[in-house]
Amino acid sequence: MFIERIARGVLGSAAALSVITTILIVFSLLEPTVEFFGEVSPKEFFTTTKWAPLFRPARFGVWPIVVGTLWVSLIAILVALPAGLGAAFYLSEYARPGVRKVIKPILELLAGVPTIVFGFFALTFINPELVKRFWPVGNVGAYSALGAGLVTGLMILPIVASLSEDAMAAVPQSLRHGAFALGSSRREVCTKVVFPAAISGIVAATVLAVSRAVGETMIAVLASGQQANLSKNPGLGMQTMTGFIGAAGSGDVATGTIGYKTIFAVGSLLFAVTFALNVLSIRIVRRFRQVYE
Amino acid sequence: MSSQTLIDPSDDVSMSLASNLAPTRRLRDGLFRVLLFASIGLALGALAVLLLRTWFDGKGAVNLKLLENQPSERPQRAGIQSGIWGSLWVTGFCSLLSLPLGVATAVYLEEFARKGRWYNHLIEVNIQNLAAVPSIVYGILGLAFIARGPLDWGPTVATAGLILALVVLPTVIIASREAIRAVPGSLRAGSMALGATRWQTVRKQVLPAAAPGIATGSILAVSRAIGETAPLLLLGGLTFLTKNPSGLDDRYTTVPLLAFNYATSPRAELREVAAAAIIVLMLVLLCLNGAAILIRNKFQRRW
Amino acid sequence: MRTIEQSEQQPVVRVTPTMAEVPSETSSSVLETRDLAVYYGQFRAVREVNLIIRQSEITAFIGPSGCGKSTVLRCFNRMNDLIPGARVEGTVTYRGIDMYGKDADASEVRRRVGMVFQKPNPFPKSIWENVAYGPKSNGLRKKGELNDIVEKALRGAALWDEVKDRLKASGLSLSGGQQQRLCIARAIAVEPEVVLMDEPCSSLDPIATARIEELMQEIKQQYTILIVTHNMQQAARVSDRVAFFTTEVSQDGDRRTGIMVEFGRTAKIFSNPVDERTEQYVTGRFG
Numbered sequence: 001m002f003i004e005r006i007a008r009g010v011l012g013s014a015a016a017l018s019v020i021t022t023i024l025i026v027f028s029l030l031e032p033t034v035e036f037f038g039e040v041s042p043k044e045f046f047t048t049t050k051w052a053p054l055f056r057p058a059r060f061g062v063w064p065i066v067v068g069t070l071w072v073s074l075i076a077i078l079v080a081l082p083a084g085l086g087a088a089f090y091l092s093e094y095a096r097p098g099v100r101k102v103i104k105p106i107l108e109l110l111a112g113v114p115t116i117v118f119g120f121f122a123l124t125f126i127n128p129e130l131v132k133r134f135w136p137v138g139n140v141g142a143y144s145a146l147g148a149g150l151v152t153g154l155m156i157l158p159i160v161a162s163l164s165e166d167a168m169a170a171v172p173q174s175l176r177h178g179a180f181a182l183g184s185s186r187r188e189v190c191t192k193v194v195f196p197a198a199i200s201g202i203v204a205a206t207v208l209a210v211s212r213a214v215g216e217t218m219i220a221v222l223a224s225g226q227q228a229n230l231s232k233n234p235g236l237g238m239q240t241m242t243g244f245i246g247a248a249g250s251g252d253v254a255t256g257t258i259g260y261k262t263i264f265a266v267g268s269l270l271f272a273v274t275f276a277l278n279v280l281s282i283r284i285v286r287r288f289r290q291v292y293e
Numbered sequence: 294m295s296s297q298t299l300i301d302p303s304d305d306v307s308m309s310l311a312s313n314l315a316p317t318r319r320l321r322d323g324l325f326r327v328l329l330f331a332s333i334g335l336a337l338g339a340l341a342v343l344l345l346r347t348w349f350d351g352k353g354a355v356n357l358k359l360l361e362n363q364p365s366e367r368p369q370r371a372g373i374q375s376g377i378w379g380s381l382w383v384t385g386f387c388s389l390l391s392l393p394l395g396v397a398t399a400v401y402l403e404e405f406a407r408k409g410r411w412y413n414h415l416i417e418v419n420i421q422n423l424a425a426v427p428s429i430v431y432g433i434l435g436l437a438f439i440a441r442g443p444l445d446w447g448p449t450v451a452t453a454g455l456i457l458a459l460v461v462l463p464t465v466i467i468a469s470r471e472a473i474r475a476v477p478g479s480l481r482a483g484s485m486a487l488g489a490t491r492w493q494t495v496r497k498q499v500l501p502a503a504a505p506g507i508a509t510g511s512i513l514a515v516s517r518a519i520g521e522t523a524p525l526l527l528l529g530g531l532t533f534l535t536k537n538p539s540g541l542d543d544r545y546t547t548v549p550l551l552a553f554n555y556a557t558s559p560r561a562e563l564r565e566v567a568a569a570a571i572i573v574l575m576l577v578l579l580c581l582n583g584a585a586i587l588i589r590n591k592f593q594r595r596w
Numbered sequence: 597m598r599t600i601e602q603s604e605q606q607p608v609v610r611v612t613p614t615m616a617e618v619p620s621e622t623s624s625s626v627l628e629t630r631d632l633a634v635y636y637g638q639f640r641a642v643r644e645v646n647l648i649i650r651q652s653e654i655t656a657f658i659g660p661s662g663c664g665k666s667t668v669l670r671c672f673n674r675m676n677d678l679i680p681g682a683r684v685e686g687t688v689t690y691r692g693i694d695m696y697g698k699d700a701d702a703s704e705v706r707r708r709v710g711m712v713f714q715k716p717n718p719f720p721k722s723i724w725e726n727v728a729y730g731p732k733s734n735g736l737r738k739k740g741e742l743n744d745i746v747e748k749a750l751r752g753a754a755l756w757d758e759v760k761d762r763l764k765a766s767g768l769s770l771s772g773g774q775q776q777r778l779c780i781a782r783a784i785a786v787e788p789e790v791v792l793m794d795e796p797c798s799s800l801d802p803i804a805t806a807r808i809e810e811l812m813q814e815i816k817q818q819y820t821i822l823i824v825t826h827n828m829q830q831a832a833r834v835s836d837r838v839a840f841f842t843t844e845v846s847q848d849g850d851r852r853t854g855i856m857v858e859f860g861r862t863a864k865i866f867s868n869p870v871d872e873r874t875e876q877y878v879t880g881r882f883g
Contacts, residue, residue, distance in 0.1 A: 007492040011401030014394050015416050018466070019368060022419050022460055025430060028437035086332025094329060097680075110340050111512075113580060114520025116549040117571050120556050121343045124350065124564060154339050161336070174519075174717040178779070180678060182730045182786060183707035185318070187325040190587075192729070197720055206516035208425065215427025217523035222556060242429055242523070249432065255441050267433040271426070278425040290720055291768070310700035311695050312707075318735075 010045065011019055029271060032264035039258055045265070051228035052244050053262040054248060062266065064228035066236035068145055069214055072224055075149025075234060076156055076213040083153075084160025088202075091161070091188050092168040111158035120223035122151035127223055134234035143237030148224035156209040167201025168194055172292050187220075200288035204281045211277035215270065217242040241270050347575070351568025359569050361534040364551055368562035371555070375568050378537035379450070379530075379545035380519060386454030386541060387461065387518045390508020392511050394458070395465025396472040399507075402466075404495050422567035428452040431460045432524030440528050450531020456524050461514040472503040505592035516578050522549040546548040548574050601676050624651045626790055627672055627709075628818050631686035634667050634676060641667050642854035644688070647839060649790070654821040655813060656862070657840035658832035659877065664854025665824045668841075669792050672822065673701045673709040707734070708836075710783035710819075714795040716775035718767030718782070726778055728769045728784035745785055752818075753781035755810050773804025780811065784819060791815075793823040797830065809834050828878060831862070838865040840874045 037045070040060045048061030055282055087107065127147040132140045171194050179189045195202070225237025227246060239247070245263055253260045359416075362372020398420075406413040435456035439446055446452045476499050484494040500507075525547060532554035534546040548570055555567035609673060619649040627649040634642045642664030651840050657665040667676065674695060676682040688695045696703050704819055707730075718726050727746045729833075736742055746753055746763070755777040759770070767778055783791055793812075797805040812834050825831050839859040843852035858865060858874045869875045 003491050004490050007495075008405050011397050011405055015401045015406070015413075017394065017421060018398060018462065019416055019419050021434075021462075022423060024438060025434045027428070028434045028442075031432075032437065073572065083332040083335050086329045087336055090329040090333050094326070103337070106337060109582075110336060112516060112578065113340075113343070113523070114549060114574065116520065116522045116552055117343070117347065117575065120552065120571055121346065122565060123556060124568075125342070126340070131337065145377070154336075154343075156335055170718075174713065174715065175719060177675065177678065178717040178719065178782075179729070181673060181675060181706055181711035181713075182733065182782065183703045184733055185322045187322045187701055188733055190325070192733070193719060194384075203303050211425055212427075215429065217427070217526075218553075219427045221523075221526075222553070242427065245671065246431055246523060246526050249436065250532070264433060266439070267430060271430050274427055274430075275422065278422055281425075282421065288366035292720060310690060310695060310697070310704050 019113060025271070029264055029268045033268040034263045036258070036261040036265040039261070039266075043097040049230050049246055051230075051244075054251075054253075054259045058258065060262065062269065064230040065239050065241045065244050065266070066269075067230055068220075068224060068228070068240040068243070071145040071234045072149040072152055072216075072220060073210055073213040075146060075188055076152035077206065077210050079150055079153025080157040080160050080209055080213075084157045084205075084209070085164055085202065087157070087161040088164035088168060089190050089194075092165050093186060093194060107158050107161055110154070111162070112156070115155065115218040116222075118151050118155050119218040119220075122147050122219055122223035125275060126151055138233045138235050139234045141237055143223060143225035144235050145224050145240075146234040148219050148222075148240075148291050149234065151223065152219050155216065155219065156212050159209045159212060160205050163205030164198070164202045167198035167205070170201070171197045171290075175292070197290050197292075200284055200290060203288075204284045207277050207281040207284065211274045211281070214277070215242060215274050217246050222247040241266050245270070298558075304529060312455045331465045344575075347568050347571055350571075351565055351572045354565045354569035355572050359566070364465070364546075364554070365535070366560070366563075368560065368566060371563060371566045373548055373551050373566075373573065374533050375537050376546050376548040376551040376570070377573075379534070380547040380552075382541075382543075383453045383457065383525075383545060383547060384515060384518050386450060387457040388511075388515055390455060391458035391462050391465055391514065391518075395462050395511075395514070396469050396507055398462075398466050399469035399473055400495060400500070403470055404491060404499065420463050420466055426468065428521055429521075429523040429527065430525035431456050435524060436527045447542070448531075448544055449542045450538050450542060450545045452528050453525055453530055453539070453547075456528060457518045457521055459523060460521060461518050464514040464517060465510060468513065469503070469507045472506025472510060473499060476502045494536050505558065505588050508574055508592075509585045509589050512581050517579050519547075519578065519581075520549060520574065521554060522547075525550060526553075602759050613638060620704070625649065625821075626651050626691060628689045629668075629671070629686065630689075630865055632668065632671060633685045633689060634664070634671060635683040635685070637681045639851060640853050642841075642856075645856045647856070647859060649822055650837070651789075651820050652817050653698070653836040654816050654823060654834055655837045656835035657822070657824045657839050657841060658826075658828060658831045658859075659854075661826070662852065663841040663843045665841050666794050667854065669794055669822060669824050672790065672792055673706050673711055675706075675711065677702055699721075707786055708788050709790045709792060710786065710788035711792045711794070712776070712779050712796045715799050716741065716772060716779050718770075720766065722764045723764040723767050723770070723778060727785050728783050729782060734786065734859070748836075749781040749785035750782050752815060753777045754807065754814070755781055773800050773807060776800060776808060777811065778850075780808075784815065788819065790820045790822060793821060795824050795826060798826065799843055800874070805830075806876050828880075832866050835862050840864050840865060840871075841876060842873055842877070 045058050045062050048059070049063045050059040050061045051064040052059040077285055091103060095103065127142060127144055131147045132146045135144070135146060138250045175193050175197065178191050179193045184192065220240040220243040223238050226243070227237060228244070229236060229239060245266055248259065248263050253263070299546060359372050361374060363374050365371045402413070402416065435452060438444055439452045439455060440448055478586055480498050480502060481494050484498045489497070529544070530550050531544055531546045532550045534544060538545045550576070552567045552570040555563045555570060558564070599622055608665060625648045629645050629647045632645040633640060637782060638776055639781055657666055657669065670676045671684055671688050684696060690705065690708060694700060718728065727749050728742050731742060731745050750759065755774060758774060759859070767775065770778060794821070800808070809830065823835065837860065840857045841854055842857050843854050845852060858869055858871045865874060866878050869878060
């Protein structure tokens with residue numbers, strides 16, 4: 001059937017496009033990065049601690065923005081993991097069907113809020129009203145990694161909640177009944193039976209959520225800070241990797257300059273980290289998936 | 294039936310069924326429940342605070358003038374018209390590219406691809422990875438190849454639409470695949486048993502049956518594209534532009550980009566306009582998601 | 597009272613003299629129900645059940661599918677509480693105490709009345725962890741004590757010799773029959789008074805089934821056993837008393853409500869039942 005073959009060919013090409021996209025991403029990052037490291041030594045990039053690539057004299061120690069990313073992501077997961085797990089337990093093990101029907105869509109709503117909205121919220125409410133007012137350490141200004149981290153945590157909470165809930169739903173009911181029949185309370189069934197059984201899915205969800213937090217740009221750009229500030233105090237403003245890329249990329253950077261290439265170098269680092277986390281997440285599910293039979 | 298209970302005196306079973314365990318166990322049960330409630334409360338409460346705060350921040354500026362005016366430094370005259378048109382152009386072009394391509398890929402993977410083949414497995418893994426790549430990386434891709442580089446389309450609507458299409462493509466593919474997968478095999482089997490080819494079966498049976506699910510997924514993808522800001526920052530999307538685009542090769546701005554500009558402006562009154570722009574954005578998204586839910590509830594058939 | 601002409605029908609099941617050991621009439625009652633009815637929503641699944649379960653006996657529930665045997669069984673450890681919409685009317689007492697009373701805690705009930713399910717459901721943990729689960733929940737922490745309890749329970753379930761060298765292996769690595777014995781060990785590790793068994797052998801092969809029936813006889817002195825079974829011969833083999841259930845058309849006419857027809861010693865039920873329906877079932881004329 002001629003039409004069959006054409007259909008198959010067209011559709012196959014469409015599918016192949018996705019592979020081409022990945023190749024393009026890798027290539028787009030690769031060449032300028034290689035050129036970058038021709039001009040800036042990897043030693044300076046990875047071991048020094050002053051980041052000022054667009055200034056004169058230019059400095060290329062990447063640690064400040066990596067640490068900024070780490071702070072924001074760490075605070076984000078510290079918020080999202082307990083709250084997301086709690087929400088998942090509640091929806092999966094405690095909530096009545098009627099309550100569940102109301103709360104699940106609200107969580108989906110949270111998941112659908114654009115990051116610019118979160119960023120605005122962090123900038124205009126969380127930073128000034130919460131962090132600046134209550135954070136005891138240091139001189140808190142308009143920006144803080146803490147504020148950005150808290151709001152990023154809110155953004156990734158639905159990911160943790162919904163993927164964890166999926167993992168819990170996969171635990172067979174017979175296991176719960178077995179535990180109840182031994183006199184366990186609902187809490188014990190959650191912590192001693194459901195949680196251990198669903199652990200691989202929960203861990204994978206967490207890794208994926210961290211990956212999202214690392215790659216988040218608008219919240220970081222708006223609320224985390226414009227200055228590459230290497231600090232132990234998350235209440236201060238710190239630029240993240242994504243914040244740098246966003247700020248530098250939206251400015252007037254001429255093609256081929258070292259500033260331009262820096263964007264790609266940091267982009268490569270970002271892609272490498274998130275890619276590694278994503279692969280890890282998939283591996284965890286594949287290797288440790290609980291078999292119940 | 295006699296109900297005499299002759300208790301054996303050697304039994305020393307405690308005569309109560311009340312919980313005689315350490316009270317800490319019950320305490321922990323209660324505490325656990327409280328923690329779970331607190332988690333839900335935190336999520337819902339934070340969302341409520343966010344929505345309310347944004348509403349109160351911006352409601353003063355939400356009026357028709359907002360939609361009619363072009364952006365301006367002066368708060369009384371500041372609007373988002375160029376952003377609305379820009380968003381329409383960019384999202385429109387993005388949908389034009391991503392929806393057919395995404396559905397086609399989904400159809401291929403579900404109906405035509407032979408499962409064991411290495412290249413098909415590669416495509417599947419690839420889509421999973423692409424779905425998790427940060428959107429700003431797509432912006433970098435666009436910067437290197439589309440806005441500048443070999444294609445050199447410049448900071449235009451076309452560039453933005455293309456890159457956003459790549460960003461939302463995995464979402465379209467995954468949602469469409471689920472919709473297609475939900476169509477029962479018996480439908481396909483019946484069609485092919487009557488002599489229809491694969492493609493005919495897909496065209497006449499599978500796609501119509503999967504249409505509501507595909508539509509829902511598409512709407513969600515478009516919603517994502519509307520709110521996406523980060524890649525556009527790199528692609529030369531302007532944060533301040535007073536002109537509406539009139540073609541694919543025009544410069545543009547979008548509602549989120551304008552909101553970004555207003556939000557970071559040193560003039561505090563413009564923050565109100567930023568909030569207003571965000572309110573408009575959220576209302577549009579609410580309508581779109583509402584439409585998606587309506588479609589899902591009304592047309593989704595339970596097999 | 598209808599007498600059955602012995603010459604008319606040979607009972608399908610012969611009750612051998614050794615199994616007709618008559619349990620002491622004075623053995624104490626452990627569980628009782630009075631006018632027990634169970635509703636799922638508006639539907640009355642079973643009605644007017646009156647039973648006395650006596651200590652150190654094996655009581656079997658027999659009858660065709662769908663007549664509420666498992667539903668009644670689940671009343672004795674309040675597992676019906678977990679089914680949304682399920683409601684219990686009438687009284688169920690444990691040694692005279694109302695199981696469903698205000699002061700009764702469901703977890704406490706379940707500690708006294710254990711359960712083994714139709715399909716073995718060991719936790720995806722080690723064999724040791726499975727058996728130690730109950731005692732650990734009850735607060736026992738000392739490794740030495742727990743080891744003793746695990747061994748005792750596994751011996752009690754006739755599984756110790758087979759697994760003593762691999763207590764750390766996953767419970768799921770055992771065969772079906774072994775898994776079920778593991779579940780029995782798990783249940784008796786908390787030293788309940790009663791063990792409920794809901795068709796425990798229906799997913800097992802005949803050899804595994806025989807082992808479990810043997811086990812039931814061994815442990816019945818210490819644990820009163822209540823078993824639901826589809827297998828009449830099994831009921832005749834292992835039980836001391838039998839309750840026969842069947843269905844009748846329900847109030848609203850379109851579904852069937854379960855009722856308990858007759859309850860008495862195994863020997864009597866199988867050789868000289870009072871009710872015609874019982875006789876028809878045990879002689880194989882229906883069901």
